Amino acid sequence: MYSTFFKHYWLKSVRAPGYYKNLIVNIFVGLSAVYFLVIFVLLGFMMPRILAEAAPKLDPALTFNGILMYVTVLALLFRFLFQPLSTINLQSYQVLPVKRSKLVNYLLIKPLLNPANYLTLCFAIPFSVTGIHPAYGLGGAFRFVLIVIFLIWFNTLFASFLKRKFGSSITGITSFLLIVAGLAALEYFNIYSLFALSQQVFGFLIENPIGWIIVLVFSGAAFLLNKGFFAQNYYPENFDRKTIRKQAETQNFTFMERFGKIGEIISLEMKLVLRHKRTKNVLYTAVLFLLYGLLFYPSDMYKENDAMLMFVAIFVTGIGMILFGQWIINWEGSYFDFLMTRDIDTQSYIKANYFLLLSLSIVSFILTTPYFLFGRDILINHSVAFLYNAGVNIHVYLFGATFNTKRLELSKGSAMNMQGVSYKNFIIIIPLLVIPMGLIGIFSLFSAKNIALIILAVLGLAGIVFWKQLLKVTEKQFLRRKYALCEGFRKQE
Template structure:
């Protein structure tokens, strides 16, 4: 009886995704995502095989395995924080099943165990298995290596369960985001100033877990506790409306952007788009993610290996100085898809609508540029690169986005969470991003090789300035394009997936 039920539930979950509209239409994106997964797997394998070597050089006294155990607690906590924001809750549509004679207990167990079968949760094996085989078995024995892999699997299970419990219990609003950010920063600071070392605790605790034959029971116990917590939560909150309640309530709707009123209709529309960003889960999670991406420059600017790769450095400069535009720009226009008909029939002219979006993108660029000014400490080259990138972004890329985004006719559902949400993404999104991101990179790469970096940056700066000088005719071009594509967009946006 029960086996038959599980089969049915799994089958219906599969049907839910395969019968959703656009599953096949979106094949191109799925294939691209497949390549992305493959790429990640290769990268992970690479890290897995080189980890031993890297850690070997890092410390004289401790061997790589010990170092790994020292970092373990940090890895677990950071992964938990990451999951807390990014992991989609596995919700099954419970109500239709609740009225059927299926034991509730059974459904809850199904819901909780389901992520254990998700391949994404086993990606870490590409790192841990090579490391275990190469390094752990070298310093210890095969048994320890095997336990090392198992412990990692258990910890991922624990994290997955714990993240969904915390998310259901506390919700992932802005306050929890701040709280976690502060905790992580505090732990990092305490470690840095040698006041309190999580590293030492981790070394001792995970040392025991790994090297004592009975240690493996501890992560197993942790998984059991996390599971029990989830069960307890579902028992306390019997009804679906209650266990998802934290995820729905967003109280902070009293923010007003009255200063935008001065700019007439354009200001009204800009205020509308800002509210749109702040009141949808998907846009909010992209906003949180952007905060992390701002740190992207630290990795490359501080690494002398990239000093001579001007094209790549410029790519990084453009990415972080135009961060908000690049994150949100691909959604320009289509983020209004759910109320596009409304906007098109109200008293808004196309030129006003596009201008509002234009100024919004400019504002995004200015904000990102200002936020990345601390990178100027890395030297004058970075200053020049950021300036050139900024001018190119507002002089060329903004217009390109406005023009090309009219080809995007997929309705965007902003109510679903999460970063790795590709709903509404088509191959067109990739085609739009290609010229914007990679063309300047290639130009700088080529020009700085054959002439000089200065020549490359000047070329882009002047192109950007020319774009700004021709603002009016270019906007007219975008307007005409918009008018041509309006019907196709409106029709596409009406299709609810």
């Protein structure tokens, strides 16, 4: 029976109208997977040397055991935020002589068979040879690999349970982030060392011949938690009640009506963002990526890399605009025909999307002002990046959106979901990030970075000053492409 389920899933995928149209995207994803696979393998062999340099007084295996609990918690957080839930057309099988337990087991086993989950083994197996084997022997290395596999199972299943139980609610995500931040704070202020606890726990699991069984038991417990959830929420009407309640919570944005027709359209866009899984996931992702600068600004490695610092500045100051801008018209694909029959003029529609992206860019810039503490150069970079985002990138997104005719399914999560993505999403990165990075990089070679910053700032200011004229160009392009968009959005992948 399980083989039949997987066969149906495969046939559904390959028979989808958009399966072969996404060939370029699939090739890009495949090449990216090969790239990361090679990186993980090399990192696995090099990790003992890296850990020895970072903590010369500790054995690399002990150091890794100390950070493994942090890695597990962060991986769980990542899966909770981005892992898509396994689905099945339940009502089609409920009228057939198929046991409920088999359907539930299929939903739980399916994500465990995803090859992407096991990319971690490309790191774990080499590290078990170079790092674990010298400290714990051959048996310890073998048990380490088993423990990593069962941790993957536990994280996959437990993240699915948390996501099904709490959904994508801001309360659940905030609570999870606070727990992770609290653990980091306890370690930082030397109140309690999770590092030491992790060393003891994973040292015991690797040394003990039956240690891997303990991790397997945790995986089994996560499996049973999911089964218990499905026992109470098997029928679709249970989820319908939750959907109705969530819609009621987000139905009023009356304060936007004071801005007339444009305000009403923005209000509808805000409701769309807060009511659908994919757009909410993008919103949470944008909040998380506000911290992206912390990977670069504190490090001395990037202080002389002006092009990379400009990339980070554009990315964090415009993260809301960047993530939502790529779907600015596509996310309305399900009811685009309806919109085109309403009393909404093109000018108001384009202006509403412009002000929505501008608002997201302003909010992102304000939220990243704490980065100014890293120095005057960061303040200048962020200010120039904001001007470039507001004056150039917004118009690039609005104009480019008229070419993307792939309908976006909002009911599905955004993580690891390439539905609605085409090569056009990658082409738009060129004016968005590559041009400013290239400009800064070239002028920096001649010690004239400030000239590049002035050019980018002037371009941004020009786009802000002449925004009405630029929007008229987008309006004309939208009118030329309107029927192509309607035709494209009617097709389902």
